[in-house]
Amino acid sequence: MTKTNDTRDLERRLWNYTHSGVGHAYGCFEVTIGVSVYNSKRQIVDFLSYYKNDFRAYEIKVTLADLNSKNSLSLVGDFNYLVLTKELWDKIEKMKQKPEALFYAGVMIPKDDDTLQCVRKSGHPTVTFGKKALLMESMVRSMDRELNKTYREKMYDEI
Structure with missing residues:
Protein backbone atom coordinates (compact mmCIF):
# COMPACT_ATOMS: atom_id res chain seq x y z
CA MET A 1 0.00 0.00 0.00
CA THR A 2 1.39 3.38 -1.02
CA LYS A 3 1.75 6.01 1.66
CA THR A 4 0.01 9.35 1.23
CA ASN A 5 1.92 12.63 1.21
CA ASP A 6 0.31 13.45 4.58
CA THR A 7 1.61 10.18 6.05
CA ARG A 8 5.13 10.79 4.72
CA ASP A 9 5.04 14.35 6.09
CA LEU A 10 4.01 13.13 9.56
CA GLU A 11 6.73 10.44 9.47
CA ARG A 12 9.37 13.07 8.63
CA ARG A 13 8.13 15.36 11.40
CA LEU A 14 8.06 12.49 13.89
CA TRP A 15 11.66 11.58 13.02
CA ASN A 16 12.71 15.24 13.45
CA TYR A 17 10.84 15.44 16.76
CA THR A 18 12.39 12.30 18.25
CA HIS A 19 15.89 12.97 16.92
CA SER A 20 16.32 16.64 17.78
CA GLY A 21 17.99 18.16 20.80
CA VAL A 22 20.44 16.70 23.26
CA GLY A 23 20.16 12.98 23.89
CA HIS A 24 17.85 12.05 21.08
CA ALA A 25 15.84 8.83 21.17
CA TYR A 26 16.50 5.65 19.27
CA GLY A 27 13.62 4.90 16.95
CA CYS A 28 12.33 2.76 14.12
CA PHE A 29 9.32 2.79 11.81
CA GLU A 30 6.98 -0.19 11.39
CA VAL A 31 8.10 -2.28 14.36
CA THR A 32 6.52 -5.73 14.45
CA ILE A 33 5.97 -6.70 18.07
CA GLY A 34 7.17 -10.20 18.89
CA VAL A 35 7.60 -13.05 16.46
CA SER A 36 4.29 -13.66 14.78
CA VAL A 37 4.96 -17.13 13.30
CA TYR A 38 2.14 -18.67 15.34
CA ASN A 39 -0.16 -15.66 15.34
CA SER A 40 -1.86 -14.45 12.18
CA LYS A 41 -2.74 -11.09 13.76
CA ARG A 42 0.56 -9.23 13.70
CA GLN A 43 0.85 -6.17 15.86
CA ILE A 44 2.81 -3.41 14.13
CA VAL A 45 3.64 -0.05 15.69
CA ASP A 46 4.00 2.77 13.15
CA PHE A 47 6.98 4.18 15.08
CA LEU A 48 8.59 3.04 18.31
CA SER A 49 11.18 5.09 20.17
CA TYR A 50 13.32 4.37 23.20
CA TYR A 51 14.89 6.96 25.50
CA LYS A 52 15.90 6.80 29.17
CA ASN A 53 14.25 3.41 29.76
CA ASP A 54 10.89 4.54 28.32
CA PHE A 55 9.27 3.27 25.16
CA ARG A 56 6.98 5.60 23.23
CA ALA A 57 4.64 4.11 20.65
CA TYR A 58 3.28 6.35 17.88
CA GLU A 59 0.38 5.55 15.57
CA ILE A 60 0.11 7.79 12.50
CA LYS A 61 -3.44 8.51 11.35
CA VAL A 62 -4.42 10.91 8.55
CA THR A 63 -8.17 10.25 8.18
CA LEU A 64 -11.05 9.67 10.54
CA ALA A 65 -11.80 6.37 8.77
CA ASP A 66 -8.22 5.25 9.44
CA LEU A 67 -8.52 6.23 13.10
CA ASN A 68 -11.83 4.35 13.48
CA SER A 69 -10.80 1.29 11.43
CA LYS A 70 -10.99 -2.19 12.87
CA ASN A 71 -7.19 -2.48 12.66
CA SER A 72 -5.96 -2.46 16.22
CA LEU A 73 -3.87 0.39 17.50
CA SER A 74 -0.53 -0.79 18.80
CA LEU A 75 -0.42 1.20 22.01
CA VAL A 76 2.27 -0.87 23.69
CA GLY A 77 4.65 1.73 25.15
CA ASP A 78 5.17 3.48 28.45
CA PHE A 79 3.71 6.48 26.60
CA ASN A 80 1.42 6.17 23.57
CA TYR A 81 0.54 8.82 21.01
CA LEU A 82 -1.62 9.32 17.97
CA VAL A 83 0.15 11.49 15.39
CA LEU A 84 -2.56 13.32 13.46
CA THR A 85 -2.79 15.98 10.79
CA LYS A 86 -3.91 19.40 12.02
CA GLU A 87 -7.08 19.11 9.90
CA LEU A 88 -8.00 15.75 11.44
CA LYS A 94 -15.58 19.54 17.06
CA MET A 95 -17.08 16.06 17.48
CA LYS A 96 -19.43 15.41 20.38
CA GLN A 97 -18.49 11.75 20.60
CA LYS A 98 -14.72 11.35 20.35
CA PRO A 99 -13.07 8.29 18.77
CA GLU A 100 -12.35 5.54 21.28
CA ALA A 101 -8.61 5.69 20.57
CA LEU A 102 -8.41 9.07 22.32
CA PHE A 103 -9.13 7.38 25.66
CA TYR A 104 -5.88 5.42 25.39
CA ALA A 105 -3.37 7.78 23.81
CA GLY A 106 -1.96 11.29 23.75
CA VAL A 107 -2.12 13.38 20.57
CA MET A 108 0.60 15.07 18.56
CA ILE A 109 0.04 17.39 15.58
CA PRO A 110 2.34 19.27 13.16
CA LYS A 111 4.13 22.39 14.37
CA ASP A 112 5.49 25.25 12.25
CA ASP A 113 9.15 24.28 12.78
CA ASP A 114 8.85 20.95 10.90
CA THR A 115 8.41 18.85 14.04
CA VAL A 127 4.96 -1.76 31.22
CA THR A 128 6.53 -4.81 32.80
CA PHE A 129 10.20 -5.73 32.51
CA GLY A 130 9.25 -8.69 30.31
CA LYS A 131 7.25 -6.45 27.97
CA LYS A 132 10.15 -3.96 27.77
CA ALA A 133 12.46 -6.84 26.79
CA LEU A 134 9.98 -7.85 24.06
CA LEU A 135 9.77 -4.26 22.79
CA MET A 136 13.57 -3.93 22.73
CA GLU A 137 13.97 -7.22 20.85
CA SER A 138 11.25 -6.21 18.38
CA MET A 139 12.82 -2.81 17.81
CA VAL A 140 16.30 -4.25 17.23
CA ARG A 141 14.90 -6.78 14.74
CA SER A 142 13.08 -4.01 12.85
CA MET A 143 16.18 -1.77 12.87
CA ASP A 144 18.17 -4.64 11.37
CA ARG A 145 15.54 -5.00 8.62
CA GLU A 146 15.91 -1.30 7.77
CA LEU A 147 19.71 -1.53 7.78
CA ASN A 148 19.57 -4.53 5.44
CA LYS A 149 17.34 -2.58 3.02
CA THR A 150 19.76 0.36 3.06
CA TYR A 151 22.78 -1.90 2.62
CA ARG A 152 21.21 -3.75 -0.32
CA GLU A 153 20.34 -0.46 -2.04
CA LYS A 154 23.91 0.76 -1.57
CA MET A 155 25.31 -2.49 -3.00
CA TYR A 156 23.12 -2.18 -6.12
CA ASP A 157 24.16 1.46 -6.58
CA GLU A 158 27.84 0.42 -6.65
CA ILE A 159 27.29 -2.25 -9.32
Whole structure:
Protein backbone atom coordinates (compact mmCIF):
# COMPACT_ATOMS: atom_id res chain seq x y z
CA MET A 1 0.00 0.00 0.00
CA THR A 2 1.39 3.38 -1.02
CA LYS A 3 1.75 6.01 1.66
CA THR A 4 0.01 9.35 1.23
CA ASN A 5 1.92 12.63 1.21
CA ASP A 6 0.31 13.45 4.58
CA THR A 7 1.61 10.18 6.05
CA ARG A 8 5.13 10.79 4.72
CA ASP A 9 5.04 14.35 6.09
CA LEU A 10 4.01 13.13 9.56
CA GLU A 11 6.73 10.44 9.47
CA ARG A 12 9.37 13.07 8.63
CA ARG A 13 8.13 15.36 11.40
CA LEU A 14 8.06 12.49 13.89
CA TRP A 15 11.66 11.58 13.02
CA ASN A 16 12.71 15.24 13.45
CA TYR A 17 10.84 15.44 16.76
CA THR A 18 12.39 12.30 18.25
CA HIS A 19 15.89 12.97 16.92
CA SER A 20 16.32 16.64 17.78
CA GLY A 21 17.99 18.16 20.80
CA VAL A 22 20.44 16.70 23.26
CA GLY A 23 20.16 12.98 23.89
CA HIS A 24 17.85 12.05 21.08
CA ALA A 25 15.84 8.83 21.17
CA TYR A 26 16.50 5.65 19.27
CA GLY A 27 13.62 4.90 16.95
CA CYS A 28 12.33 2.76 14.12
CA PHE A 29 9.32 2.79 11.81
CA GLU A 30 6.98 -0.19 11.39
CA VAL A 31 8.10 -2.28 14.36
CA THR A 32 6.52 -5.73 14.45
CA ILE A 33 5.97 -6.70 18.07
CA GLY A 34 7.17 -10.20 18.89
CA VAL A 35 7.60 -13.05 16.46
CA SER A 36 4.29 -13.66 14.78
CA VAL A 37 4.96 -17.13 13.30
CA TYR A 38 2.14 -18.67 15.34
CA ASN A 39 -0.16 -15.66 15.34
CA SER A 40 -1.86 -14.45 12.18
CA LYS A 41 -2.74 -11.09 13.76
CA ARG A 42 0.56 -9.23 13.70
CA GLN A 43 0.85 -6.17 15.86
CA ILE A 44 2.81 -3.41 14.13
CA VAL A 45 3.64 -0.05 15.69
CA ASP A 46 4.00 2.77 13.15
CA PHE A 47 6.98 4.18 15.08
CA LEU A 48 8.59 3.04 18.31
CA SER A 49 11.18 5.09 20.17
CA TYR A 50 13.32 4.37 23.20
CA TYR A 51 14.89 6.96 25.50
CA LYS A 52 15.90 6.80 29.17
CA ASN A 53 14.25 3.41 29.76
CA ASP A 54 10.89 4.54 28.32
CA PHE A 55 9.27 3.27 25.16
CA ARG A 56 6.98 5.60 23.23
CA ALA A 57 4.64 4.11 20.65
CA TYR A 58 3.28 6.35 17.88
CA GLU A 59 0.38 5.55 15.57
CA ILE A 60 0.11 7.79 12.50
CA LYS A 61 -3.44 8.51 11.35
CA VAL A 62 -4.42 10.91 8.55
CA THR A 63 -8.17 10.25 8.18
CA LEU A 64 -11.05 9.67 10.54
CA ALA A 65 -11.80 6.37 8.77
CA ASP A 66 -8.22 5.25 9.44
CA LEU A 67 -8.52 6.23 13.10
CA ASN A 68 -11.83 4.35 13.48
CA SER A 69 -10.80 1.29 11.43
CA LYS A 70 -10.99 -2.19 12.87
CA ASN A 71 -7.19 -2.48 12.66
CA SER A 72 -5.96 -2.46 16.22
CA LEU A 73 -3.87 0.39 17.50
CA SER A 74 -0.53 -0.79 18.80
CA LEU A 75 -0.42 1.20 22.01
CA VAL A 76 2.27 -0.87 23.69
CA GLY A 77 4.65 1.73 25.15
CA ASP A 78 5.17 3.48 28.45
CA PHE A 79 3.71 6.48 26.60
CA ASN A 80 1.42 6.17 23.57
CA TYR A 81 0.54 8.82 21.01
CA LEU A 82 -1.62 9.32 17.97
CA VAL A 83 0.15 11.49 15.39
CA LEU A 84 -2.56 13.32 13.46
CA THR A 85 -2.79 15.98 10.79
CA LYS A 86 -3.91 19.40 12.02
CA GLU A 87 -7.08 19.11 9.90
CA LEU A 88 -8.00 15.75 11.44
CA TRP A 89 -7.38 17.05 14.97
CA ASP A 90 -9.57 20.10 14.29
CA LYS A 91 -12.34 17.82 13.03
CA ILE A 92 -12.06 15.56 16.12
CA GLU A 93 -12.20 18.52 18.53
CA LYS A 94 -15.58 19.54 17.06
CA MET A 95 -17.08 16.06 17.48
CA LYS A 96 -19.43 15.41 20.38
CA GLN A 97 -18.49 11.75 20.60
CA LYS A 98 -14.72 11.35 20.35
CA PRO A 99 -13.07 8.29 18.77
CA GLU A 100 -12.35 5.54 21.28
CA ALA A 101 -8.61 5.69 20.57
CA LEU A 102 -8.41 9.07 22.32
CA PHE A 103 -9.13 7.38 25.66
CA TYR A 104 -5.88 5.42 25.39
CA ALA A 105 -3.37 7.78 23.81
CA GLY A 106 -1.96 11.29 23.75
CA VAL A 107 -2.12 13.38 20.57
CA MET A 108 0.60 15.07 18.56
CA ILE A 109 0.04 17.39 15.58
CA PRO A 110 2.34 19.27 13.16
CA LYS A 111 4.13 22.39 14.37
CA ASP A 112 5.49 25.25 12.25
CA ASP A 113 9.15 24.28 12.78
CA ASP A 114 8.85 20.95 10.90
CA THR A 115 8.41 18.85 14.04
CA LEU A 116 5.39 18.01 16.21
CA GLN A 117 3.69 19.41 19.28
CA CYS A 118 1.86 17.51 21.97
CA VAL A 119 -1.71 18.77 22.31
CA ARG A 120 -2.88 15.97 24.60
CA LYS A 121 -0.59 14.14 27.02
CA SER A 122 -0.31 10.39 27.12
CA GLY A 123 -1.12 8.40 30.21
CA HIS A 124 1.63 6.27 31.72
CA PRO A 125 0.59 2.62 31.81
CA THR A 126 2.76 0.14 33.65
CA VAL A 127 4.96 -1.76 31.22
CA THR A 128 6.53 -4.81 32.80
CA PHE A 129 10.20 -5.73 32.51
CA GLY A 130 9.25 -8.69 30.31
CA LYS A 131 7.25 -6.45 27.97
CA LYS A 132 10.15 -3.96 27.77
CA ALA A 133 12.46 -6.84 26.79
CA LEU A 134 9.98 -7.85 24.06
CA LEU A 135 9.77 -4.26 22.79
CA MET A 136 13.57 -3.93 22.73
CA GLU A 137 13.97 -7.22 20.85
CA SER A 138 11.25 -6.21 18.38
CA MET A 139 12.82 -2.81 17.81
CA VAL A 140 16.30 -4.25 17.23
CA ARG A 141 14.90 -6.78 14.74
CA SER A 142 13.08 -4.01 12.85
CA MET A 143 16.18 -1.77 12.87
CA ASP A 144 18.17 -4.64 11.37
CA ARG A 145 15.54 -5.00 8.62
CA GLU A 146 15.91 -1.30 7.77
CA LEU A 147 19.71 -1.53 7.78
CA ASN A 148 19.57 -4.53 5.44
CA LYS A 149 17.34 -2.58 3.02
CA THR A 150 19.76 0.36 3.06
CA TYR A 151 22.78 -1.90 2.62
CA ARG A 152 21.21 -3.75 -0.32
CA GLU A 153 20.34 -0.46 -2.04
CA LYS A 154 23.91 0.76 -1.57
CA MET A 155 25.31 -2.49 -3.00
CA TYR A 156 23.12 -2.18 -6.12
CA ASP A 157 24.16 1.46 -6.58
CA GLU A 158 27.84 0.42 -6.65
CA ILE A 159 27.29 -2.25 -9.32
